[in-house]
Amino acid sequence: MAKVTIDGTEYETDGMSSDAKAQIQNVMYCDRKLEELKNEAAVIQTARNAYARSLSEMLAGDPEKAN
Secondary structure: OOOEEEEOEEEHHHHHHHHHHHHHHHHHHHHHHHHHHHHHHHHHHHHHHHHHHHHHHHHHHHHHHHH
């Protein structure tokens, strides 16, 4: 007796059609993928910040290093 909440309403999945269950699976897949992409974006942002900080330090310490 699995339950799912959609737009604030709780539904029993046991009585749902196979098409409705498939749509639930599709929504869950999209939610997982969005979470993965958010995590990947955080990693990329962290790397970008490190590169920018490194470049800033290079330029501040010795402008010739930028050449």
